[in-house]
Every structure is written in structure tokens, then in C-alpha cells.
Amino acid sequence: MTMVPLPAVLLPFAAAAAGLLLSRWPHGRPSAGANRRAAWIAVIPTAGAAVFAVWLAWGQGFAYLEGGPRSEPVGATYGAIVTGSVPISLTLQADDLSALLGVLVTLVALAVQVYSIGYLADDPRYPSYSAFVSLFTAAMLLVVYAGDLLVLYVGWEIMGLCSYLLVGHWWEDLGNSRAAVKAFLVTRLGDVGFLFGIFVLGVGAGSFRIADVLAAVPQMSSGTLVTATLLLLAGVAGKSAQVPLHTWLPDAMAGPTPISALIHAATMVAAGIFLVARLFPVFTAAGPTMDVLAVMAALGMLGAALAALAQDDLKRVLAYSTISQLAYMAGGLAAGSDTAAIFHLITHGAFKALLFLCAGLVIHHVGSNLMSRMGGLRRELPVTFAATTVGFAALMGLPPASGFFSKDALLAAMEGALTGRLTDAAALLLYGCALATVAVTGAYATRAWLRTFFGRARTVALPEPEPGTAHVIDVREGPRTMLVPVVLLAVPALLLGFAAEPHLDLPIAVISVALALLGAAVVYVAWRADPLADPARLLGVLRVPCERAFYVDGLYAAVVVRPVLALAGGVSRADDEVIDGAVRGSGRTARGLSGMLRLVQNGNVQLYVSGLLAGVLLIALGAVVFA
Amino acid sequence: MSGWLTVAMVAVPLLGALPLLVADDALRPVLRGYGMAVSGVTLALAAVMVASFDHGQPARPQFTVDLAWTPGLDLRFQLGVDGISLPLVALTALLVFLCFAYLGWGGGTAPGQLLHPGPGGVRPRALVFTLLVLEVGMIGTFLALDLLLFFVFFEIVLIPMYFLIAIWGGEGRRAAAVKFILYTLLGSVVMLLGLLLIWAQTGTLDIVELAGSHGAGMSRAVQVVAFVAVGLGLAVKTPMWPLHTWLPDAHTQAPTVGSVLLAGVLLKMGTYGFARIAIPILPEGAAAVAPWLGAFAVVGIVYGALACLAQRDLKRMIAYSSVGHMGFVLLGFATLSTAGVNGALFANVAHGLITGLLFFLAGAIKDRYHTADIPSLGGGLMARLPRLGAILTFAAIASLGLPGLAGFWGEMLALFGAFEPAAALPRGLFLVFMVIGGLGAVLTAAYFLVMLSRVTHGSPTAVTPGAPSGGPAASAGTASTAGGPDVLAGVASRAAGESVTGRLSATLPEPPDEQPVHPLPNSETPPGERSPHETPPYETPPRAGAAHRAELPDVQRHELVAWVPLIVLILLFGLWPQLLLALTTPAVQTLLGALS
Known part of the structure; x- marks a missing residue:
């Protein structure tokens, strides 16, 4: 039993290695056979990992969400790495929380691997793609099952690498490449803080083991705890795309749609939330950090929802929606309820992965990401329409979809925080923004739903797909490998709310459903008035700022990117002119001096003799004077 | 005990070099195999050394030899190896062997394989001789346990490296070689003064004895002066900002094997000197100078990264990246803590592997495109030469310090050391260093990813120098x-x-010594016809990619032979850092004896 987390991590890792090295063997050429082989290499180990993850979670089930007594973690330590200071212990463990997350990760990864077989059927780089997805799965499972903070950090960073590689999958278009670079760098910036936070905790507790750190919380000074958690929060903000490090996520939609579903909606971006839940006792002991988290969450959820309302690209709508929903979870954590946050994380993982995979089917069908090119698709894509409807209902928090229950739990926690541990202003801001966001969520979900599936069909024969989108295939629905995962994901997106004995807070539930319906109704009325116009016109003067996500990208370009590049240019010039100039200058000086000395060596014997005499005279004088 | 092993490590390449002086024509046909054989024997000896090393006592010098050398001056021929030098000795033997394999494997006719025989060959006999003498100096430096012997080996290295750059280098080779040798000689002179000061004060040159006495017999002022002098000499070699400007020129002009050995081994001699001489022998001097060392180190990290961001030449960029990485190594030493020095030693080895690989790759690209100018490469390496592009991506990602690859642990431990520096050092200052170093790590990621984006991504344009x-x-x-x-x-x-x-329009003329074996054909598709927006990207590789592959060969066998061991070791040390840390930790604890 103690061995169990290890194979779940190693299986996808082995799949990644095998997929990279073996799938094109022995010819080394892209071929249908290589893709088929790669598909088997990818799917079977992921399924195996899923079996292990389910086995691990079998005993506890949803115990974590129900709040009862936490069971003892199972796991093993596979040795230690001496550092000369605090050692790193190679520990893997599974407890209630990680067992639950492991199931989410492996099942979504499995769905995405199967879906990708159809989505990237004739992509010559499918083998490396599927191998990177496997590597990502292994890294995420390492994060989930890690029993040591530095082991967790290893998985955390490898996830970032996989995100980079997969966002840049279609690297022929330099725009995709740039999005990948941005995703890596922004998260890396946060990760530096994260690493320093680990240092602070590790030195404070005398160990990097998570169990030891949690046990040492009462002994640590509040200064240590606040510093550590604020630093960790930087990494969390980077990975979970929270304000102010959220700007990479919308751009990351340049990757293939299944990647958006797996990494940029269901799993990797949830890692930050998971980390806070993992170290929840540390965070709750650091009051100021929770206030910061609450403010970040409040700004992020409303701002991102407004941005989602104005986007034309369907995937960008979902990306901003992801930022907004992750901010909900962060808000729930700040309000003191890790169970509600994890509950929403899991339901969100299901319904957002579903929404992205449906968006992939739509994009696959239409050949464009833009909603202005869609419309009237409900007849052509009935299965996708039904699944998307489930997904949007869950996103809006309408009963009986899963999102309704988890959002209700979050709102209840935030309302409770009004009289709880947060400072009053932060709690009020958080709860107010959360309620406003419910309405805006209703609005943007309805807008996307109406513009995609209703109205008149606007699909025109496109000459060629844009780089970075999938083929136009004129079948009515996508291939079966794409439809089956969608249908299977729709089930948990609809029903997961009933899994964990829902505790409904009825007044809040009524308010939130009413708000969501209000937002939806406003958009519906505007759409009925003119089905061809974009309901985003309701935003009025706010529309352009919302579409540009409040110009944060421009701000960063002006404040960070351009100064750094200017500085780089300056350093390069200074290196050549000042530092190397000094070196060359010393060389020139030496040569100049030697040139002057050479003037004396002119072959004139009279000069030599006079010099000799002068020298003798000087010595004699010196001898007389000093003797 | 079994001191013959250390002597043999130095003697085999030296004796191997001697026949090259006498036998002119006899060796010519077998030259490529000869170099591989001699360096292969040395590598085998290194493997024997690693295997028979007593891993239970890595802090103790093993395989020691102690012979009288110049009795009048009381100079002794003392060699030995401990947990600090063992990885470096093995790394040196491996890299030299891989260089010979790269030069000589297969037909030996590919571009970059400088040993090809026959008329027009570029002095292959001299090249083998030079590399073998270089190996003597490098291994000797890591084995020496006597201050003056260390200095002698340290200096021996300069001469072959000078010729390597000056004869087989690019078109600016003379100036670069002169700058290299004058700059480093100047540093060495200062270091020699420092070593003599130590000798004058303590009356012994025995490194083990001096390290064991932890600076006894030297006043604090003497220690500070000696540390500064020795440190300056080592800092030039490392190189430490602002003494680094010889490095980019030397790297840009050196041939591929020269760059690899320069980055992979020569720079390590500087940092090794800190671990072997400066810190253990002069602990009080180290404690006094460490804040300055740390400051220069973090300036170097950020400065190197910023300079990289603005570079246009691939080899030059990698050279500047060495300045940044060596900054992490120096920061680790400056913390004077076990974790920090451990990190420095780990980063040292990791940098040797990763940057060695990077220079191999840069050389391979330059051999194919006949330029290392990034804009002239035109992007699209992944489409044109997918394997080369993939290995370049791997090496760049290893170099930016991704956990799970070798580059991470050293940098992480150096930063961790700065978080908890030795008790004698100002902690607040080192926290600032840590934060700056962390930001430098982000900048490191930035320039490597930008480079990858510009070189490997995008659609390949059929651009070759001379084909406007x-x-x-x-x-x-x-x-x-x-x-x-x-x-x-x-x-x-x-x-x-x-x-x-x-x-x-101003593309460089062919360097006379680098003769392209594959003349660059004009592309079959006229340039400019394929723009990235006309072709669906995922359809590019099968048809067009095949045509490109016919033009430029992807990774070839001799390259694979040289690179695969490096890739394997980068992965191995990345996934199992304990392999190195178990060796260095006890040795570091001993050498820091007085400080921790």
C-alpha cells in the first residue's frame, strides 16, 4: 500500500520518455503509424495512472469535502538529498486532499489524451505533443502527491515547462511562440518568490517535509509566517493566473484546444489553489496574507469576468472565465474555507474542461476561434450543443449542475468571512465582488452560448484556416474520439454536486441564482433586439477597456519589458565601450608607452653615451649625498 | 597507496602527446583514432578512479602521491583527489574524450571535424598534440595538492588554449587569442604573488596542511591581502564581472572544441581554486572579502543575463550566459555556508556539462549555416533540422535552471546558501543578493527562451549567407x-x-580554416515564396521539411556520439543530485571547518 503514489507518477513519466524516444523509431519520420503508436503509448499509461489514483482515493472518497476527521496520509520516503543544510526528503504521500486531486488530474488527462487523438489526427508532431501531455501529467501528479516542498517545486516547474512547450506547439507562427515565452516567464517570475517562500518555511521549520512544516506552524513567529506565505502567494498568483500575474493565461490559448482544457483550465492553473489548501494551516496563521489574497481574488474575479464579457474569441472568453473562477476559489480560501475552494476546483475542473473540449469541437467545425464567425450551430452540432449547455449552466451556477453547489458553498464561506478573520474592508470587498461576478458570469456565459449556437449560421467558406487552428472538416460532428470524452465529462459536470452530500445555504442560493439569471436576462434581451450585434455593446464606454483587459498588458510592456530591453541594450553597449574599452585602452596605453620608450632606442651612440654618463653622475651624486 | 592512478592520469596524455612530436608521417593516417585512444585511456582511468574512490571518506585526499620535485626550494610533486576534485577530473576526461570523438568519429569529413586528413587538412597533428597537452594541464590543475604545482598546471593550460584559438579559430582569432592570454596571464601574476605571500608567511606549499591549519600563522591583514591577490587571479579565469571581457571574444573565435573545453573545464579551474585554495587556506580573508565577492557575483548574474538579451551572435550569447552562471557559482562560494559552497560546486559541474553541450550545438549550427548571427539564421530550425532544434531546446532549458535537470540544483543551493550565509557574514546583505540572483534567474530564462523563439521557431526561410x-x-x-x-x-x-x-549584405567571408564540405545549394523554392501566413503550419514539415533536410544534414553520428553522454549526465544529475552532493558535502564541511 505504501508504494502506491509512486507508480501513478512514474507511469506517465515513462510514457513521456517512451513517446519521445520510441514512437518514431526506427524510421524517424512523421507517419500515421508513428502517430498511432504514440497514441497507444500515451493513453495506456495515463489510464493506468488513473486506476492507481482511483484506488488511492477509494477509501476516503469525498471525505475531504465533507470536512470530517482527516485520515492519515499513506506514502513512502525514497531517500534524502543532503544539501549541507536542511535536507530534501524524497517523499510521496497521498492523503484525502491529494487523493481527490489525483483522480481529477488523471481522469481529465485521460479524457484529453483520447480527445487529442482525433483533434491532432494528422499533425506530424502528435508524438511529441502526446509525450509532453504525459510529462505534464506526471509533473502534476508529483505536485499533488509530493510530501516535500522542494519535490513539489520540481513538479511545479516541470508543469510550467510543459505548458511552454504545448502552448508553442504550433511554433511556425511566431505569435504562438511569443505566447509560450510569456506564459513561462510570467509564471517563472512568481516561482522565484515561491522558491524563496519555501526557503523561509524550510529554515523556519527545520525541514522541507510538508508534514513537519505543518507541525511546526505554532512554533514559527508570525513574521516568518507572513513573509513565507506572501512569497508563496507570488508563485500561486503566477501559476493560478491571479492578479497581478494573470496576463499570460489568455495568450496561452494559442495552444491546441485540448491543452487549454487540460493545463489552462482544469489542472495546472488549479495547482496554486491546491498549494494553498495543502499548506492551509500555514496560511490561516498569517492573517495579513489572507487579506492580500482576498483583495487579489476580489479584483481578479470581477475584472476577469468583465473582460470575458467583451471578448470575441471563444477561447479567450473561457480563459478569462477561468481566471475569474480561480479567483472565486482563492476568495474561498481567503474566507477560510479550503473545502469549499477544493470543491469548486473539482467541479470547475470538470465543467471547464468540458467547455474547452466543446469549444474545440466548435472551432474544429467552424475553422475559427471568433464568435463573430459562429452562430446557429445547435442544429449542426447537437451533441456539442447539449454538452456546452451543461457546461455553461454549471459555470453560471444554475441548479442542478455541479457549479451551483460549489459556488453556493464558496459564497456561504465568503459571507461568513464578513464576521470572521478577514479585516472588514477586505471581507466586504470580497463578498460584494463575488455577488457582482455571479451576475456578470451569467451575462458572459449567456452571450457566448447565444452567439455560438443560436441566431443565423454565419459560417462562410473560409479560404484557409488561420495558423494555429485545426483543420476544417466538413462532417456534422467531430470524430468519435472527440465526442466520447465530451459526453463522459458532461456527466460529472452535471452531477458532481450531489457527490459530496451538498450543504445548501438556501438564502444565498436564491440570491446567486437570481443574480445569474438577471445577468443572463439582460444579455438575452439585448440579443433578441438584434441577434447579429454583439451584446457586449451593453458595456458602452467600458467595452474597449474590457476587451483589452484594462490595459494591463500594455502597462507591463511599458513598465517592465521595454525598460529591461533598453537596459539590455545599454549593458551590451557599456560592456563593449566601457569595460572592454578599459581593457583595450590599457593595451593601447602600454603600446603607447612602449612607443615612447622606443624613441630612446634610436641607434644614436652619442645619445647612449650621454645617457650613460648622466646615470653615472646621478649615482655618484646619490652616493655622496646619502653616504 | 594507489598513487599511480593520479600520476597516470597526467602521464597518459603527456606520453601520448610525445610521439606526435617525433613521428611525422607514421601517425598521420591513424590520427583520429589515436586522439580518441589516448583520451579514451585517460577516461577509463578516470572511471577506475571514480569506481575505486572510497566514497565513505570523500573529505580525505585519496590516491595521493608525494615526491620531492625541487628539493632546494622545497617544492614537492603532490597529487591527490577528494570529493571536490573527483567530479571535475572525471568531467575533464569525459569532455576531452568527447571532443576527440566529435573530431574523429566516422569519416571525419563533416564540417567541424578538423582532423580530416590529406592536403588542406588543418594541421591535424598539431591539433591532437595541443588538445592532449591541454588535457595534461587541466587534469593536473584539479589533482595538484601543492600551491606551486597547482600554479604550474594552471599556467600550462594557457599555452595550448592560446594556440587552439589562434590557429583554428574564426577570422578575428589573433586578437582574441592575444587578449585571452595577456588577460589571464596578468591575472595569474597577481595570483602568483598571493601564493608566494602565503608561502612566505607559513613556510609551506602543502595545500592539505595549509587547509588543515585554517589560516593559522597568518594575520588577518595578510589573509585579506592574500585572498584578494589569489582571488583576482582566479576571478579573471572564472570570469567574474567586470574581468570577463576576454571571454566573449575567445568563445566567439575559438573552434567548437576550444569553446567546449574553455567553458566546460577552463572556467572551472578558476572556481575550483576558490574551493581548493582561497577559502580553506585563508578563512579570515574569505570572511572579510565575501560580501564583495557576493556583490560582484550578483552583478555578474544580472549583467550577464542583460548582455545576453541584447546579443545577436549565438556563440557570444552563450559566452555571456557563462558570466551569469559563474555568478551563481561565485555567489555560492561567497556565502561560505555548506549549502552555498555545495551549490557552487554542483553548478560548476552542471555548467560544464550544459554549456559544453550548448557550445557543441552552436558549433554545429555554425558549421551548417556558416554564421552564428541569430537574425541571419532566419529561424525555423525546428522545421529544418528538427533533432538539432530539439537538442538545442533541451540544452537551453537545462541551462535556464529547470528543476529535474542538472542546472537547477546548483543555482537553488547557491540561493539557499545566500538565504542562510555563514554566521560571520551580514545576513541582510546576502538576502538582497539572493533576491537579485533570483531576478537574474528570471532574466536567464528570458534570454534563453527569446533565443529559442528566434532560432528554432517560426517558418524556416531559405536564407543562407550570400543569398540575399x-x-x-x-x-x-x-x-x-x-x-x-x-x-x-x-x-x-x-x-x-x-x-x-x-x-x-555584409556577410562574413569564409574563415579560411573552416572549409564547408557541403557547399550550400540554392534553395529549390525561391526565398520569399513561402511566407508563414500562406501555409498552414502543421503541413510544413512533411513535404517542405524533407526538401530542407536534403540541404542541411540533421544531427550526424559523430555529433550524437559527443552529445548523448552529456544529455544523459544532465538528466542523471538533475534527477539524482545526491550522486554529486554525497561526494561534495563532507569535503565542503571539512574545508569550511573554521567558518561553520
């Missing part, structure tokens, strides 16, 4: 207009696009 076309300018131009305000890549490629046309 609007290709690269066009692709870079479209890149900069697509999308919104964005990260570095966009701006960088925009800057590249503006200058590329001017650059192309």
Missing part, C-alpha cells in the same frame, strides 16, 4: 506586428528584423 533575400526580414516583420503588446520575443525580433538586411 527578403525572407528573414519579412518573417520578423510580420512577427512583430501580429498580436498585441507583448513579451520580449516580439520586441527582440523586431529589432532583429530592422537590422537583418543590412547585415546580410
Whole structure:
């Protein structure tokens, strides 16, 4: 039993290695056979990992969400790495929380691997793609099952690498490449803080083991705890795309749609939330950090929802929606309820992965990401329409979809925080923004739903797909490998709310459903008035700022990117002119001096003799004077 | 005990070099095999050494030899190896062997394989001789346990490296070689003064004895002066900012094997000196100077990264990246804590592997494209030479310090050391160093990813030097207009696009010593016909890619032979850092004896 987390991590890792090295063997050429082989290499180990993850979670089930007594973690330590200071212990463990997350990760990864077989059927780089997805799965499972903070950090960073590689999958278009670079760098910036936070905790507790750190919380000074958690929060903000490090996520939609579903909606971006839940006792002991988290969450959820309302690209709508929903979870954590946050994380993982995979089917069908090119698709894509409807209902928090229950739990926690541990202003801001966001969520979900599936069909024969989108295939629905995962994901997106004995807070539930319906109704009325116009016109003067996500990208370009590049240019010039100039200058000086000395060596014997005499005279004088 | 092993490590390459002086024509046909054989024997000896090393006592010098050398001056021939030097000795033997394998494997006729026989060959006998003498000096430096012997080996290295750059280098080789040797000799002179000061004060040159007495017999002032003198000499070699400007020139001009050995081994001699001599022998001097060392180190990290961001030449960029990485090593030493020095030693080895690989790759690209100018490469390496592109991506990612690869642990431990420096050091200052170093790590990631974006991504444009076309300018131009305000890549490629046309017309003449075996054919598709927006990207590789592959060979066997061991070791040390840390930790604890 103690061995169990290890194979779940190693299986996808082995799949990644095998997929990279073996799938094109022995010819080394892209071929249908290589893709088929790669598909088997990818799917079977992921399924195996899923079996292990389910086995691990079998005993506890949803115990974590129900709040009862936490069971003892199972796991093993596979040795230690001496550092000369605090050692790193190679520990893997599974407890209630990680067992639950492991199931989410492996099942979504499995769905995405199967879906990708159809989505990237004739992509010559499918083998490396599927191998990177496997590597990502292994890294995420390492994060989930890690029993040591530095082991967790290893998985955390490898996830970032996989995100980079997969966002840049279609690297022929330099725009995709740039999005990948941005995703890596922004998260890396946060990760530096994260690493320093680990240092602070590790030195404070005398160990990097998570169990030891949690046990040492009462002994640590509040200064240590606040510093550590604020630093960790930087990494969390980077990975979970929270304000102010959220700007990479919308751009990351340049990757293939299944990647958006797996990494940029269901799993990797949830890692930050998971980390806070993992170290929840540390965070709750650091009051100021929770206030910061609450403010970040409040700004992020409303701002991102407004941005989602104005986007034309369907995937960008979902990306901003992801930022907004992750901010909900962060808000729930700040309000003191890790169970509600994890509950929403899991339901969100299901319904957002579903929404992205449906968006992939739509994009696959239409050949464009833009909603202005869609419309009237409900007849052509009935299965996708039904699944998307489930997904949007869950996103809006309408009963009986899963999102309704988890959002209700979050709102209840935030309302409770009004009289709880947060400072009053932060709690009020958080709860107010959360309620406003419910309405805006209703609005943007309805807008996307109406513009995609209703109205008149606007699909025109496109000459060629844009780089970075999938083929136009004129079948009515996508291939079966794409439809089956969608249908299977729709089930948990609809029903997961009933899994964990829902505790409904009825007044809040009524308010939130009413708000969501209000937002939806406003958009519906505007759409009925003119089905061809974009309901985003309701935003009025706010529309352009919302579409540009409040110009944060421009701000960063002006404040960070351009100064750094200017500085780089300056350093390069200074290196050549000042530092190397000094070196060359010393060389020139030496040569100049030697040139002057050479003037004396002119072959004139009279000069030599006079010099000799002068020298003798000087010595004699010196001898007389000093003797 | 079994001191013959250390002596043999030095003697085998030396004796191997001697026949090259006498036998002129007899060795010529077997030259490629000869170099591989001699360095292979040395590598085998290193493997024996690693295997028979007593891993239970890595802090104790093993395989020691102690012979009288110049009795009048009381100079002794003392060699030995401990947990600090063992990885470096093995790394040196491996890299030299891989260089010979790269030069001589297979037909030996590929570009970059400088040993090809026959008329027009580029002095292959002299090259083998030079590399073997270089190996003697490098291994000797890591084995020496006597201050003057260390200095002698340290200096021996300069001469062959000078010739390596000056004879087999690029078109600016003379100036670069002169700068290299004068700069490093100047540093060595200062170091010699410091070593003599130690000798004058303590009356012994025995490194083990001196380290064991932890600076006894030297006043604090003497220690500080000696540390500064020795440190300056080592800092030039390392190189430490602002004493680094010989490095980019030397790297850019050196042939591939020269760059690999320069980055992979020679720089390590400087940092090794800190661990072997400066810190253990002069602990009080180290404690007094460490804040300054740390400050220069973090300036070097950020400065190197910023300089990389603005480089246009691939080899030059990797050279500047060495300045940054060596900054992490020096920061680790400056903390004077076990974790920090451990990190420095780990980063040392990791940098040797990773940057060695990077220079191999840069050389391979230069051999194919006949330029290392990034805008002239035109992007699209992944489409044109997918395997080369994949290995370049791997090496760049290893170099930016991704956990799970070798580059991470050293940098992480150096930063961790700065978080908890030795008790004698000002902690607040080192926290500032840590934060700056962390930001430097982000910048490191930035320039490597920007480089990857510019070199490996995008559609390949059929640009070759001498074939002027609007290709690269066009692709870079479209890149900069697509999308919104964005990260570095966009701006960088925009800057590249503006200058590329001017650059192309003034493409460099062929270096006389680098003869292209594959003449560059004109592309079958006229340049400019394929723009990145006309072709669906995922359809490019099968048809067009095949045509490109016919033009430029992807990774070849001799390259694979040289690179695969490095890749395997990068992965091995990345996934199992304990392999190295178990060796260094006890040794570091001993050498820091008085400080921790």
C-alpha cells in the first residue's frame, strides 16, 4: 500500500520518455503509424495512472469535502538529498486532499489524451505533443502527491515547462511562440518568490517535509509566517493566473484546444489553489496574507469576468472565465474555507474542461476561434450543443449542475468571512465582488452560448484556416474520439454536486441564482433586439477597456519589458565601450608607452653615451649625498 | 597507496602527446583514432578512479602521491583527489574524450571535424598534440595538492588554449587569442604573488596542511591581502564581472572544441581554486572579502543575463550566459555556508556539462549555416533540422535552471546558501543578493527562451549567407506586428528584423580554416515564396521539411556520439543530485571547518 503514489507518477513519466524516444523509431519520420503508436503509448499509461489514483482515493472518497476527521496520509520516503543544510526528503504521500486531486488530474488527462487523438489526427508532431501531455501529467501528479516542498517545486516547474512547450506547439507562427515565452516567464517570475517562500518555511521549520512544516506552524513567529506565505502567494498568483500575474493565461490559448482544457483550465492553473489548501494551516496563521489574497481574488474575479464579457474569441472568453473562477476559489480560501475552494476546483475542473473540449469541437467545425464567425450551430452540432449547455449552466451556477453547489458553498464561506478573520474592508470587498461576478458570469456565459449556437449560421467558406487552428472538416460532428470524452465529462459536470452530500445555504442560493439569471436576462434581451450585434455593446464606454483587459498588458510592456530591453541594450553597449574599452585602452596605453620608450632606442651612440654618463653622475651624486 | 592512478592520469596524455612530436608521417593516417585512444585511456582511468574512490571518506585526499620535485626550494610533486576534485577530473576526461570523438568519429569529413586528413587538412597533428597537452594541464590543475604545482598546471593550460584559438579559430582569432592570454596571464601574476605571500608567511606549499591549519600563522591583514591577490587571479579565469571581457571574444573565435573545453573545464579551474585554495587556506580573508565577492557575483548574474538579451551572435550569447552562471557559482562560494559552497560546486559541474553541450550545438549550427548571427539564421530550425532544434531546446532549458535537470540544483543551493550565509557574514546583505540572483534567474530564462523563439521557431526561410533575400526580414516583420503588446520575443525580433538586411549584405567571408564540405545549394523554392501566413503550419514539415533536410544534414553520428553522454549526465544529475552532493558535502564541511 505504501508504494502506491509512486507508480501513478512514474507511469506517465515513462510514457513521456517512451513517446519521445520510441514512437518514431526506427524510421524517424512523421507517419500515421508513428502517430498511432504514440497514441497507444500515451493513453495506456495515463489510464493506468488513473486506476492507481482511483484506488488511492477509494477509501476516503469525498471525505475531504465533507470536512470530517482527516485520515492519515499513506506514502513512502525514497531517500534524502543532503544539501549541507536542511535536507530534501524524497517523499510521496497521498492523503484525502491529494487523493481527490489525483483522480481529477488523471481522469481529465485521460479524457484529453483520447480527445487529442482525433483533434491532432494528422499533425506530424502528435508524438511529441502526446509525450509532453504525459510529462505534464506526471509533473502534476508529483505536485499533488509530493510530501516535500522542494519535490513539489520540481513538479511545479516541470508543469510550467510543459505548458511552454504545448502552448508553442504550433511554433511556425511566431505569435504562438511569443505566447509560450510569456506564459513561462510570467509564471517563472512568481516561482522565484515561491522558491524563496519555501526557503523561509524550510529554515523556519527545520525541514522541507510538508508534514513537519505543518507541525511546526505554532512554533514559527508570525513574521516568518507572513513573509513565507506572501512569497508563496507570488508563485500561486503566477501559476493560478491571479492578479497581478494573470496576463499570460489568455495568450496561452494559442495552444491546441485540448491543452487549454487540460493545463489552462482544469489542472495546472488549479495547482496554486491546491498549494494553498495543502499548506492551509500555514496560511490561516498569517492573517495579513489572507487579506492580500482576498483583495487579489476580489479584483481578479470581477475584472476577469468583465473582460470575458467583451471578448470575441471563444477561447479567450473561457480563459478569462477561468481566471475569474480561480479567483472565486482563492476568495474561498481567503474566507477560510479550503473545502469549499477544493470543491469548486473539482467541479470547475470538470465543467471547464468540458467547455474547452466543446469549444474545440466548435472551432474544429467552424475553422475559427471568433464568435463573430459562429452562430446557429445547435442544429449542426447537437451533441456539442447539449454538452456546452451543461457546461455553461454549471459555470453560471444554475441548479442542478455541479457549479451551483460549489459556488453556493464558496459564497456561504465568503459571507461568513464578513464576521470572521478577514479585516472588514477586505471581507466586504470580497463578498460584494463575488455577488457582482455571479451576475456578470451569467451575462458572459449567456452571450457566448447565444452567439455560438443560436441566431443565423454565419459560417462562410473560409479560404484557409488561420495558423494555429485545426483543420476544417466538413462532417456534422467531430470524430468519435472527440465526442466520447465530451459526453463522459458532461456527466460529472452535471452531477458532481450531489457527490459530496451538498450543504445548501438556501438564502444565498436564491440570491446567486437570481443574480445569474438577471445577468443572463439582460444579455438575452439585448440579443433578441438584434441577434447579429454583439451584446457586449451593453458595456458602452467600458467595452474597449474590457476587451483589452484594462490595459494591463500594455502597462507591463511599458513598465517592465521595454525598460529591461533598453537596459539590455545599454549593458551590451557599456560592456563593449566601457569595460572592454578599459581593457583595450590599457593595451593601447602600454603600446603607447612602449612607443615612447622606443624613441630612446634610436641607434644614436652619442645619445647612449650621454645617457650613460648622466646615470653615472646621478649615482655618484646619490652616493655622496646619502653616504 | 594507489598513487599511480593520479600520476597516470597526467602521464597518459603527456606520453601520448610525445610521439606526435617525433613521428611525422607514421601517425598521420591513424590520427583520429589515436586522439580518441589516448583520451579514451585517460577516461577509463578516470572511471577506475571514480569506481575505486572510497566514497565513505570523500573529505580525505585519496590516491595521493608525494615526491620531492625541487628539493632546494622545497617544492614537492603532490597529487591527490577528494570529493571536490573527483567530479571535475572525471568531467575533464569525459569532455576531452568527447571532443576527440566529435573530431574523429566516422569519416571525419563533416564540417567541424578538423582532423580530416590529406592536403588542406588543418594541421591535424598539431591539433591532437595541443588538445592532449591541454588535457595534461587541466587534469593536473584539479589533482595538484601543492600551491606551486597547482600554479604550474594552471599556467600550462594557457599555452595550448592560446594556440587552439589562434590557429583554428574564426577570422578575428589573433586578437582574441592575444587578449585571452595577456588577460589571464596578468591575472595569474597577481595570483602568483598571493601564493608566494602565503608561502612566505607559513613556510609551506602543502595545500592539505595549509587547509588543515585554517589560516593559522597568518594575520588577518595578510589573509585579506592574500585572498584578494589569489582571488583576482582566479576571478579573471572564472570570469567574474567586470574581468570577463576576454571571454566573449575567445568563445566567439575559438573552434567548437576550444569553446567546449574553455567553458566546460577552463572556467572551472578558476572556481575550483576558490574551493581548493582561497577559502580553506585563508578563512579570515574569505570572511572579510565575501560580501564583495557576493556583490560582484550578483552583478555578474544580472549583467550577464542583460548582455545576453541584447546579443545577436549565438556563440557570444552563450559566452555571456557563462558570466551569469559563474555568478551563481561565485555567489555560492561567497556565502561560505555548506549549502552555498555545495551549490557552487554542483553548478560548476552542471555548467560544464550544459554549456559544453550548448557550445557543441552552436558549433554545429555554425558549421551548417556558416554564421552564428541569430537574425541571419532566419529561424525555423525546428522545421529544418528538427533533432538539432530539439537538442538545442533541451540544452537551453537545462541551462535556464529547470528543476529535474542538472542546472537547477546548483543555482537553488547557491540561493539557499545566500538565504542562510555563514554566521560571520551580514545576513541582510546576502538576502538582497539572493533576491537579485533570483531576478537574474528570471532574466536567464528570458534570454534563453527569446533565443529559442528566434532560432528554432517560426517558418524556416531559405536564407543562407550570400543569398540575399527578403525572407528573414519579412518573417520578423510580420512577427512583430501580429498580436498585441507583448513579451520580449516580439520586441527582440523586431529589432532583429530592422537590422537583418543590412547585415546580410555584409556577410562574413569564409574563415579560411573552416572549409564547408557541403557547399550550400540554392534553395529549390525561391526565398520569399513561402511566407508563414500562406501555409498552414502543421503541413510544413512533411513535404517542405524533407526538401530542407536534403540541404542541411540533421544531427550526424559523430555529433550524437559527443552529445548523448552529456544529455544523459544532465538528466542523471538533475534527477539524482545526491550522486554529486554525497561526494561534495563532507569535503565542503571539512574545508569550511573554521567558518561553520
